Amino acid sequence: xxxxxxxxxxxxxxxxxxxxxxxxxxxxxxxxxxxxxxxxxxxxxxxxxxxxxxxxxxxxxxxxxxxxxxxxxxxxxxxxxxxxxxxxxxxxxxxxxxxxxxxxxxxxxxxxxxxxxxxxxxxxxxxxxxxxxxxxxxxxxxxxxxxxxxxxxxxxxxxxxxxxxxxxxxxxxxxxxxxxxxxxxxxxxxxxxxxxxxxxxxxxxxxxxxxxxxxxxxxxxxxxxxxxxxxxxxxxxxxxxxxxxxxxxxxxxxxxxxxxxxxxxxxxxxxxxxxxxxxxxxxxxxxxxxxxxxxxxxxxxxxxxxxxxxxxxxxxxxxxxxxxxxxxxxxxxxxxxxxxxxxxxxxxxxxxxxxxxxxxxxxxxxxxxxxxxxxxxxxxxxxxxxxxxxxxxxxxxxxxxxxxxxxxxx
Amino acid sequence: xxxxxxxxxxxxxxxxxxxxxxxxxxxxxxxxxxxxxxxxxxxxxxxxxxxxxxxxxxxxxxxxxxxxxxxxxxxxxxxxxxxxxxxxxxxxxxxxxxxxxxxxxxxxxxxxxxxxxxxxxxxxxxxxxxxxxxxxxxxxxxxxxxxxxxxxxxxxxxxxxxxxxxxxxxxxxxxxxxxxxxxxxxxxxxxxxxxxxxxxxxxxxxxxxxxxxxxxxxxxxxxxxxxxxxxxxxxxxxxxxxxxxxxxxxxxxxxxxxxxxxxxxxxxxxxxxxxxxxxxxxxxxxxxxxxxxxxxxxxxxxxxxxxxxxxxxxxxxxxxxxxxxxxxxxxxxxxxxxxxxxxxxxxxxxxxxxxxxxxxxxxxxxxxxxxxxxxxxxxxxxxxxxxxxxxxxxxxxxxxxxxxxxxxxx
Numbered sequence: 001x002x003x004x005x006x007x008x009x010x011x012x013x014x015x016x017x018x019x020x021x022x023x024x025x026x027x028x029x030x031x032x033x034x035x036x037x038x039x040x041x042x043x044x045x046x047x048x049x050x051x052x053x054x055x056x057x058x059x060x061x062x063x064x065x066x067x068x069x070x071x072x073x074x075x076x077x078x079x080x081x082x083x084x085x086x087x088x089x090x091x092x093x094x095x096x097x098x099x100x101x102x103x104x105x106x107x108x109x110x111x112x113x114x115x116x117x118x119x120x121x122x123x124x125x126x127x128x129x130x131x132x133x134x135x136x137x138x139x140x141x142x143x144x145x146x147x148x149x150x151x152x153x154x155x156x157x158x159x160x161x162x163x164x165x166x167x168x169x170x171x172x173x174x175x176x177x178x179x180x181x182x183x184x185x186x187x188x189x190x191x192x193x194x195x196x197x198x199x200x201x202x203x204x205x206x207x208x209x210x211x212x213x214x215x216x217x218x219x220x221x222x223x224x225x226x227x228x229x230x231x232x233x234x235x236x237x238x239x240x241x242x243x244x245x246x247x248x249x250x251x252x253x254x255x256x257x258x259x260x261x262x263x264x265x266x267x268x269x270x271x272x273x274x275x276x277x278x279x280x281x282x283x284x285x286x287x288x289x290x291x292x293x294x295x296x297x298x299x300x301x302x303x304x305x306x307x308x309x310x311x312x313x314x315x316x317x318x319x320x321x322x323x324x325x326x327x328x329x330x331x332x333x334x335x336x337x338x339x340x341x342x343x344x345x346x347x348x349x350x351x352x353x354x355x356x357x358x359x360x361x362x363x364x365x366x367x368x369x370x371x372x373x374x375x376x377x378x379x380x381x382x383x384x385x386x387x388x389x390x391x392x393x394x395x396x397x398x399x400x401x402x403x404x405x406x407x408x409x410x
Numbered sequence: 411x412x413x414x415x416x417x418x419x420x421x422x423x424x425x426x427x428x429x430x431x432x433x434x435x436x437x438x439x440x441x442x443x444x445x446x447x448x449x450x451x452x453x454x455x456x457x458x459x460x461x462x463x464x465x466x467x468x469x470x471x472x473x474x475x476x477x478x479x480x481x482x483x484x485x486x487x488x489x490x491x492x493x494x495x496x497x498x499x500x501x502x503x504x505x506x507x508x509x510x511x512x513x514x515x516x517x518x519x520x521x522x523x524x525x526x527x528x529x530x531x532x533x534x535x536x537x538x539x540x541x542x543x544x545x546x547x548x549x550x551x552x553x554x555x556x557x558x559x560x561x562x563x564x565x566x567x568x569x570x571x572x573x574x575x576x577x578x579x580x581x582x583x584x585x586x587x588x589x590x591x592x593x594x595x596x597x598x599x600x601x602x603x604x605x606x607x608x609x610x611x612x613x614x615x616x617x618x619x620x621x622x623x624x625x626x627x628x629x630x631x632x633x634x635x636x637x638x639x640x641x642x643x644x645x646x647x648x649x650x651x652x653x654x655x656x657x658x659x660x661x662x663x664x665x666x667x668x669x670x671x672x673x674x675x676x677x678x679x680x681x682x683x684x685x686x687x688x689x690x691x692x693x694x695x696x697x698x699x700x701x702x703x704x705x706x707x708x709x710x711x712x713x714x715x716x717x718x719x720x721x722x723x724x725x726x727x728x729x730x731x732x733x734x735x736x737x738x739x740x741x742x743x744x745x746x747x748x749x750x751x752x753x754x755x756x757x758x759x760x761x762x763x764x765x766x767x768x769x770x771x772x773x774x775x776x777x778x779x780x781x782x783x784x785x786x787x788x789x790x791x792x793x794x795x796x797x798x799x800x801x802x803x804x805x806x807x808x809x810x811x812x813x814x815x816x817x818x819x820x
Binding site: 118245313 | 511512515521523524525526528530531533534537538540541543546547548549550551552553554555558629644645648650651654655656657659662663664665666667668684685719721723724
C-alpha cells in the first residue's frame with residue numbers, strides 16, 4: 001500500500017459555546033474519542049460472465065481477481081463515531097459489488113447498450129457514442145450507487161443497534177489509469193505538482209448547497225414544521241426589524257433583494273451562520289454524508305435527513321495523461337486540516353518536504369504526519385502561521401508516480 | 411445607441427420531419443414570420459428617497475434620471491411570436507421597476523442591511539460584509555425578479571388575449587461599469603477580445619438541465635401522468651429490450667449504470683433526443699424562458715410549464731477592470747447563429763472584420779449583418795464552412811470601448 005495515513009485525535013480543549021435558543025450544536029464539545037475514521041486497501045473486482053445459454057442467469061465464472069485498483073477513504077463522524085466506523089468497514093464492499101455488476105461494460109472499448117453485449121438494435125453503439133458514454137461513467141455511477149447503498153446499510157445497522165450518528169465520506173479510487181475522487185461532505189482532496197495545485201473535490205455544506213436546501217423547504221414546507229424560515233438574511237431578524245425592508249435571498253436567487261419583514265421572517269433560519277459556523281437547522285455543518293437517519297433538531301420532531309444527500313460528487317483525474325513527476329501527490333484530508341491550512345499552504349509544505357527526503361522509504365507517511373503536526377501547534381511547526389486545529393485531523397498522501405509498475409500499481 | 415442589431419427572417423425551407431408517435435415537435439415547420447424579437451435602449455433609473463418622517467412611506471423625491479445604463483435583449487419565440495413580442499415590450503420596464511426598488515442600496519458603498527439606511531443592530535454592516543453582499547448582487551437579484559415578473563405579465567396577457575407561445579430571453583445590461591448578462595434559454599453571449607474568447611452565458615436545455623428536470627418528476631410523478639418515464643436511456647426502449655440490463659441514468663446520477671428493463675421503462679422519455687434534437691416531453695427544446703403557461707403535450711393534459719424556469723443565470727463582467735481595446739466586443743445571438751458557428755469561428759470573423767473597417771461609423775452594425783449573412787449560405791460567405799442556418803438569427807454586437815465617454819456610455 002503506497003498511501004500514507006496518519007490520524008490525530010487532537011482534542012485540544014474546545015471552548016465553543018454558542019447557545020442557540022432551543023438548539024444545541026452537534027460537536028460543539030468534541031467527544032472524547034476520535035470521530036475520524038479511515039480505510040484503504042487493494043480493490044479486487046471479480047469478473048462475471050454471461051452463461052452460454054441465453055436463459056441462464058449471470059454466472060461467476062472467474063471468481064479470482066480480474067481488475068484491481070486501490071481505494072482510500074476518510075470519514076469524519078459527528079454525533080459519535082458509530083456511522084464513521086460502519087462506513088469504514090462497509091463502503092469498500094459496496095463499491096466492489098457495484099463495480100462487479102458493471103465490470104463487463106468497463107472493460108469494453110465502449111460500454112455496450114446491453115450489459116450482455118447482445119446488440120438488439122444495430123445502431124446501439126452509435127446511440128451510446130452520441131451520448132458520450134465512456135467506461136469512466138460506469139465507475140462514477142458505481143461510486144454514486146455505492147455511497148447510497150452504504151448509507152442504507154448504516155441506517156439499518158444504527159437502528160438495529162440503537163446507535164446514532166453520521167459522517168462525511170471522501171473516497172479516492174485508482175482504477176484503469178484514472179483516479180476517481182468521490183466526496184460527500186466537507187473533507188477535501190487536492191492534487192499537488194511542482195507547478196500546479198488542483199482541487200479534486202468541492203465541499204458540501206449548508207452554505208454551498210443553500211439553493212438545493214431552500215428549494216426542498218419550498219417544495220415540502222412541512223419539513224420545517226412552522227419552526228424555521230427558509231429565507232436567508234444577513235443575520236437573524238428580531239422584533240425591531242418588523243416592517244423594515246431588509247436584505248434577503250430565496251431558493252431561486254443567486255443575487256440579493258430587499259423584502260419587508262413579516263412576523264414569520266423572525267423564525268430561526270433554515271441555514272444560519274457564516275463559513276465554519278454555518279448550520280443546517282441549527283444542527284449540522286455538512287449537507288452531504290452518510291448516516292444521520294435518526295437525527296432531529298433538539299427537542300423537536302424535525303428531521304435533518306430529508307435535507308441530506310448521500311450521493312457524492314465525483315471528479316476524474318486522468319493520471320495516464322499527466323506527465324507524472326516523482327513528487328506528484330494527492331493530499332486527502334478531513335476539514336481539521338483545511339480549517340487551518342489553505343491548498344497553497346499545503347502545497348508549499350509538500351514541495352518543501354519531499355525533495356529533502358528522497359531516500360526515506362516512508363517519506364509519504366512522514367509527510368502526512370508532518371501535515372498533521374503543523375495543525376497541532378507543536379513546537380517547530382513548519383507553517384509558522386500559528387493556527388491550531390481543535391478538530392480531529394486525518395490525512396492521506398497518495399503518490400501518483402508508479403515507478404514503472406503500471407497504472408494499477410498506485 | 412451603440413449596439414448594433416440585425417435580424418434575419420431566414421426561413422429557408424425547413425424540412426424537419428421527425429414524426430414522434432403522438433407528439434408533434436413545436437417549430438418543426440418554422441412559422442411564416444420571424445419568431446425572434448429584440449429590444450435595446452437606455453435604462454433610466456429614478457431615485458426614491460425616504461421621507462423625513464420615520465412613519466412616512468417611500469416618496470419619489472427625484473423623479474428625474476438618477477442612474478443610467480444600457481439594455482439589450484434578444485427573445486427567440488416558439489409556438490408563435492406572441493410571447494417574444496410581449497417580452498420585448500415588457501421586460502425592460504420590469505427591470506427598471508426592480509432596479510428602482512433597490513437603487514438606494516446599489517449606490518451605497520455597501521448595500522445596507524435595511525434599505526432605509528437605519529442601523530438597527532450596530533454590527534449590521536459587519537453581517538453584510540461577512541456575507542460578501544455587494545451592489546452587483548442587488549442588480550443580479552433585480553434581473554432575477556424582473557424575469558419572473560415579466561413571465562407573470564406574459565402569462566396574464568396571453569390568457570387574456572387567447573394567444574399562446576413562449577420565448578427564450580437573453581439580456582445584457584451595462585450599469586455602473588459592469589456588464590450583466592442574464593440568460594434563460596439557448597441564446598448565447600460571448601466576449602471577443604484580441605487574445606480571448608470568453609463565454610458570458612450558459613445554455614439551458616433539457617440536456618443541460620437533465621438532473622433538475624428528472625428530480626422534479628421524481629418529486630411530483632403526477633406531472634408525467636403515467637405517460638412518460640423520467641429515466642434516461644441511450645435510445646427509446648422497445649419490447650425486445652424487456653428483461654435486458656441496459657444503460658440508464660436517474661436524477662441523482664452523473665454517471666451511468668445498468669438496470670433491468672421493466673415495462674414502465676418503455677414509456678416515452680421525459681427528455682428525449684440528442685443535442686439540437688433533445689426535447690422536453692417530446693415538445694420543447696429549451697428548459698428556461700418566458701411564457702408557455704398554456705403549453706401541453708399534444709393531445710394530452712400534460713403541462714410543460716412546471717418544468718420550465720423563468721429565472722435566468724446572471725454573469726457579471728467587470729468592464730472597468732478590463733484593459734479595454736478599441737475592438738473588444740460582446741456578441742449576443744439567438745441559437746440560429748450558434749447552431750452553425752462556434753465561439754471561435756465568430757471570434758475569427760469579428761477579428762478579421764473590425765480592423766479593416768475602422769473608419770466606418772456603422773461597422774458594428776455591419777459586423778452584425780455580416781455574421782447573419784455568414785449563416786445564410788449567401789455567396790461569398792466568409793466562413794467558407796458551408797453550414798447554413800434554417801432558423802431565425804438575431805445578433806447584437808456591443809462595443810465595450812467607451813471612447814472616453816465613461817463607463818455609463820456603453
